[in-house]
Amino acid sequence: xxxxxxxxxxxxxxxxxxxxxxxxxxxxxxxxxxxxxxxxxxxxxxxxxxxxxxxxxxxxxxxxxxxxxxxxxxxxxxxxxxxxxxxxxxxxxxxxxxxxxxxxxxxxxxxxxxxxxxxxxxxxxxxxxxxxxxxxxxxxxxxxxxxxxxxxxxxxxxxxxxxxxxxxxxxxxxxxxxxxxxxxxxxxxxxxxxxxxxxxxxxxxxxxxxxxxxxxxxxxxxxxxxxxxxxxxxxxxxxxxxxxxxxxxxxxxxxxxxxxxxxxxxxxxxxxxxxxxxxxxxxxxxxxxxxxxxxxxxxxxxxxxxx
Amino acid sequence: xxxxxxxxxxxxxxxxxxxxxxxxxxxxxxxxxxxxxxxxxxxxxxxxxxxxxxxxxxxxxxxxxxxxxxxxxxxxxxxxxxxxxxxxxxxxxxxxxxxxxxxxxxxxxxxxxxxxxxxxxxxxxxxxxxxxxxxxxxxxxxxxxxxxxxxxxxxxxxxxxxxxxxxxxxxxxxxxxxxxxxxxxxxxxxxxxxxxxxxxxxxxxxxxxxxxxxxxxxxxxxxxxxxxxxxxxxxxxxxxxxxxxxxxxxxxxxxxxxxxxxxxxxxxxxxxxxxxxxxxxxxxxxxxxxxxxxxxxxxxxxxxxxxxxxxxxxxxxxxx
Numbered sequence: 001x002x003x004x005x006x007x008x009x010x011x012x013x014x015x016x017x018x019x020x021x022x023x024x025x026x027x028x029x030x031x032x033x034x035x036x037x038x039x040x041x042x043x044x045x046x047x048x049x050x051x052x053x054x055x056x057x058x059x060x061x062x063x064x065x066x067x068x069x070x071x072x073x074x075x076x077x078x079x080x081x082x083x084x085x086x087x088x089x090x091x092x093x094x095x096x097x098x099x100x101x102x103x104x105x106x107x108x109x110x111x112x113x114x115x116x117x118x119x120x121x122x123x124x125x126x127x128x129x130x131x132x133x134x135x136x137x138x139x140x141x142x143x144x145x146x147x148x149x150x151x152x153x154x155x156x157x158x159x160x161x162x163x164x165x166x167x168x169x170x171x172x173x174x175x176x177x178x179x180x181x182x183x184x185x186x187x188x189x190x191x192x193x194x195x196x197x198x199x200x201x202x203x204x205x206x207x208x209x210x211x212x213x214x215x216x217x218x219x220x221x222x223x224x225x226x227x228x229x230x231x232x233x234x235x236x237x238x239x240x241x242x243x244x245x246x247x248x249x250x251x252x253x254x255x256x257x258x259x260x261x262x263x264x265x266x267x268x269x270x271x272x273x274x275x276x277x278x279x280x281x282x283x284x285x286x287x288x289x290x291x292x293x294x295x296x297x298x299x300x301x302x303x304x305x306x307x
Numbered sequence: 308x309x310x311x312x313x314x315x316x317x318x319x320x321x322x323x324x325x326x327x328x329x330x331x332x333x334x335x336x337x338x339x340x341x342x343x344x345x346x347x348x349x350x351x352x353x354x355x356x357x358x359x360x361x362x363x364x365x366x367x368x369x370x371x372x373x374x375x376x377x378x379x380x381x382x383x384x385x386x387x388x389x390x391x392x393x394x395x396x397x398x399x400x401x402x403x404x405x406x407x408x409x410x411x412x413x414x415x416x417x418x419x420x421x422x423x424x425x426x427x428x429x430x431x432x433x434x435x436x437x438x439x440x441x442x443x444x445x446x447x448x449x450x451x452x453x454x455x456x457x458x459x460x461x462x463x464x465x466x467x468x469x470x471x472x473x474x475x476x477x478x479x480x481x482x483x484x485x486x487x488x489x490x491x492x493x494x495x496x497x498x499x500x501x502x503x504x505x506x507x508x509x510x511x512x513x514x515x516x517x518x519x520x521x522x523x524x525x526x527x528x529x530x531x532x533x534x535x536x537x538x539x540x541x542x543x544x545x546x547x548x549x550x551x552x553x554x555x556x557x558x559x560x561x562x563x564x565x566x567x568x569x570x571x572x573x574x575x576x577x578x579x580x581x582x583x584x585x586x587x588x589x590x591x592x593x594x595x596x597x598x599x600x601x602x603x604x605x606x607x608x609x610x611x612x613x614x615x616x617x618x619x620x621x622x623x624x625x626x627x
Contacts, residue, residue, distance in 0.1 A: 135538075169541050200540045204548050232551045234563055262553030264564055265336075266595050305564035306599050 007045060010076040012066060016053040021083075021110065022090035023060055026102040026151060045075040047093065049086045054078065057086045058093040087114055088124070095128065101161060102143060102151045104128050109144030112137075130161065139165045153179070157187060166196035174199075174209045181214055181223070191220045198227035205231055238263050238302050245298055249290040255283035259303050266303050268296065317350075318369045323377030328385050331400065334557040337591045338605050341612040343385060343394055347372050347413050348402035353434060356464040357494055357547055360401065362534040371407070375416035382420065386427050392612050393619045393627060396421075399432030399452075406435040415444050422446035425627055428619065430489060436469035436477035442484060447623070450522055451481035452489030455512070457504035460496055463546055471508065475515040482520045487622060493527035493590055495570055497550040497562060502573060509577045518582035522622055523615075526571050527590030530561040557591075564596065571600040586618045 046059025056063060057079065066074045079086065091107045099107070107128065111121045118134070126132040130140065139161055143151070146168075154164055170178060178199065182192075202210045210227060217223045229236040239261070246257055258269040272283045290296060327346050333339030350369035351360055372378065386394055398404045398414065408414050414431060418441060421429040425448060431438075432452045438445070445451075453474040456464075461471055469477075478488045490512065495505075512518075529547065531539070539547045552560040561567065571589060578585050588611065589597055597605045605611055619627060 135534075165537065166540070197540075201548065204540055204543050204545060207545075232553075234551050234565065235553060262555075262563075264553060264555055264593070266593075304595060304599070305568050 004050075004080040006050075006078040006080075008076060008078065009073045010048060010054060010078070011073045012063065012071065014053050015048065015063060016051075016055055017063065017067075019055045020060070021114075022049075022055065022057045022087055024090055024094045024099070024103050024107050024110070025060065026100065026106060026155065027148075028060075045077045047089060048076045048078045049083075050078050050080040055086075057090045084114055084116060087111060091124070091128070099128065100155045101159060101164065102155050104130055105140040105143035105161075108137060108140035112141060136161055139168065142168050150175075157192070158189065159192065160189060163189060163193040163196060166193070166200050169200055170203075174203065177209050177211060177214075181217075182220075185220050187220065191224070194224050195220050195227075198224055198231065201231045202227050235262070242299065242302055245295050248293075249286060249295055251286050251290075252279070252282050254279050255287065257299070259299065263303055263305065266300070268299055268303060318371065320371045320373050323372050323374035323381075326381070327372060327378050328381040328396070333608065334555070334591055336556050337593055338589070338597060338611050339591065339608045340395075340588060340615060341392065341608055343396045344400035345378060345382065345396050345398045345417070346401050347378065347398045347417075348407060351402045352406050353403050353465065353467045355434070355468065356466075356539075356542065356544055357496070357529060357531060357535070359531065359535065361538060362532055364401070369402070369407070371411060371413065373411065373413065379416060379420050382417075382427075383424075386424065393616050394427040395430060395615065395619075396427060397430040397432050399430070403433050403435055404431035405433035405437060409437055409440050412440065414441060418444045418446065418449045421448040424448075428627075432489070432491065434465055434468035434474070436473040438477055438481060442480075445481065445484055445486055447485055447487065448627070450487050450489050451478060452491055453478055454491045454493060455508065456492075456494075456496065457501070457508050459504055460498075460546065464496070464544070471511070475512060479515055482517055487520055487522035488516070489522055490524045491527075491590075492574060493525050494529040495526065495574065496529050496546055497566070497570060498546045499549070505574060506577060509574075509581060513581040518585060521582070521585060523618065524578060524585055524587045525590045526574055526587060527592075528562050528567050528570055530555070530559045530591070532559050536560055564593070567592070568596055568599045571596065575600055586614075588614075 044059075044062075046062050047057035048054040049057055054076070059074070059076075063074060079089065081089065087107075087110055091111075094103065094107075108121060108125060108130070111124060116124075118137070121137060122132040122134070125137065125140070130136050143154070143161075143164060146154075153159075159167075167175070167178070178196075199210065202213075210230065213226055213230060214223055217226060242259060249257070251257065254273045256269075256271045258271070259265070260267075270287065272280055274280045274283070329344050329346065331339065331342040331344050348369060348371050350364055351358065352369065354361075382396060385396075398417070404414065414429075417429055421427060422444075428448055428450055430450045430452050432454065434454050436453070438451060455471065455474065458471045461468060478490075481488050492505075495501075529550075536552075550562045550566060553563055555561050562570070571592075575587055578587055587601070589600065594605050597603055
């Protein structure tokens with residue numbers, strides 16, 4: 001990329017503050033920067049596009065701070081580059097400090113709006129750590145168009161693109177319900193993703209949100225368990241039956257009977273961890289009783305799918 | 308590489324490169340039929356909602372290999388190397404075998420080649436019911452096959468494909484000129500009342516086709532990777548998400564085993580009632596499921612491939 005850079009002090013009156021076409025930062029107001037600037041002054045020049053008036057490429061908060069404290073000019077690097085090059089510079093200047101999910105989505109959206117070819121956008125997405133799929137591109141475009149509150153929610157909870165993509169499928173009513181349900185609950189990214197997934201499956205299968213079902217639920221884990229039971233009743237029943245059979249075996253803690261959680265594989269896995277001969281004898285006695293009682297026969301019925 | 312036609316932004320015609328003829332990718336602990344795929348076209352114009360290509364192909368363009376000699380050499384080499392079995396080749400793995408064929412005539416050299424060699428079978432697997440351009444070339448070493456689903460599913464999930472009636476009439480046309488045909492109930496999709504719809508579809512099939520001319524019937528229930536599950540959710544595909552899904556050993560979602568056995572048994576019995584001699588196989592299923600549905604004890608892929616050999620020998624006599 002060939003660019004001509006000119007370093008100088010630029011009068012603030014020559015800059016078009018309203019033009020935000022290269023602004024990536026979200027949220028836009030970050031007081032910590034002002035605190036730093038008030039102590040250090042302006043060390044790095046802002047980046048401006050060589051137009052009349054100048055358009056800011058990078059340094060929105062620095063210019064905002066300069067205005068607030070009544071400065072007349074700022075150190076600036078004026079670049080003679082194309083709008084596309086200017087956007088890429090803005091993206092990578094911001095990328096160096098680490099972009100959140102909304103900022104990455106905004107970067108993608110701005111490339112799209114500036115007429116970048118789809119293939120080029122996908123390549124830039126890969127550099128930003130977004131992968132290179134058209135599906136993620138679609139999700140990014142949707143994120144960028146969301147309202148400020150929703151975007152703030154994504155950033156506050158450090159949600160991944162994948163988790164957000166489930167949320168974006170929800171209608172207004174479902175979103176409100178989900179946000180109200182999540183209030184005050186312990187949230188982790190993986191739990192939330194699983195919850196959104198199960199919620200989405202419920203929505204499609206039953207054609208309504210699980211409003212009644214979630215009314216009395218206390219935690220996200222409980223909600224996921226409940227939704228799974230609703231959308232996969234047979235699988236849940238198989239799991240319950242297996243747990244019940246195992247409970248009746250009263251195996252010592254060093255002996256385990258395991259099956260494929262999806263009841264696809266026919267095999268049953270039996271393991272004994274022992275430190276002494278008696279540990280083995282004890283486990284085998286219990287397993288033998290279970291065998292005589294027909295417990296394993298019942299388990300094989302479950303794993304064979306022919307029950 | 309050049310772009311042509313009205314689909315210029317999507318269609319790319321290329322010379323052959325790398326392996327065009329490949330083994331159908333099998334799955335651990337599932338019985339595979341040893342099918343050989345010929346990747347003449349990558350991508351499809353039919354856009355069925357459940358299609359794995361929506362996830363599998365990273366590009367949206369349709370790539371067509373128009374280099375018959377290159378392709379035929381690879382087929383010839385594969386047949387020579389594998390003289391233990393009667394090989395079955397198909398062009399419907401990464402695309403639909405017929406959807407673009409009227410325009411590009413890609414199948415004609417293949418049909419002629421298989422007809423001259425008489426050593427292996429070419430299967431044209433499709434949901435696009437048009438073979439008139441192939442009629443002068445077709446011979447009994449090409450099997451015309453259609454994926455079949457109740458019209459209700461075709462209208463919702465296979466919107467750009469030919470209607471069921473047209474598919475059946477095209478199969479009849481192939482039988483009338485001396486070809487064998489294949490029927491693929493794949494993917495079988497479960498939704499409320501699917502039993503009734505499949506029953507009536509099988510009745511229609513038996514009414515239109517001479518089932519003695521059906522060389523094979525495959526049964527395969529809906530299966531898809533996680534990425535497609537997410538697309539189904541986004542598109543709110545009620546039909547596709549009706550059943551209960553589990554993750555198989557290949558990482559793909561599929562109906563619960565108990566449910567799959569029930570579906571297969573139901574269809575297997577319906578088909579056998581119509582023609583007991585039908586050769587019915589399960590696509591990518593566990594040996595245990597095979598046993599439960601058909602009573603057959605298949606331990607390995609080789610067991611199924613041998614059954615195919617026997618079937619082909621019976622149908623073709625000594626002419627293959």
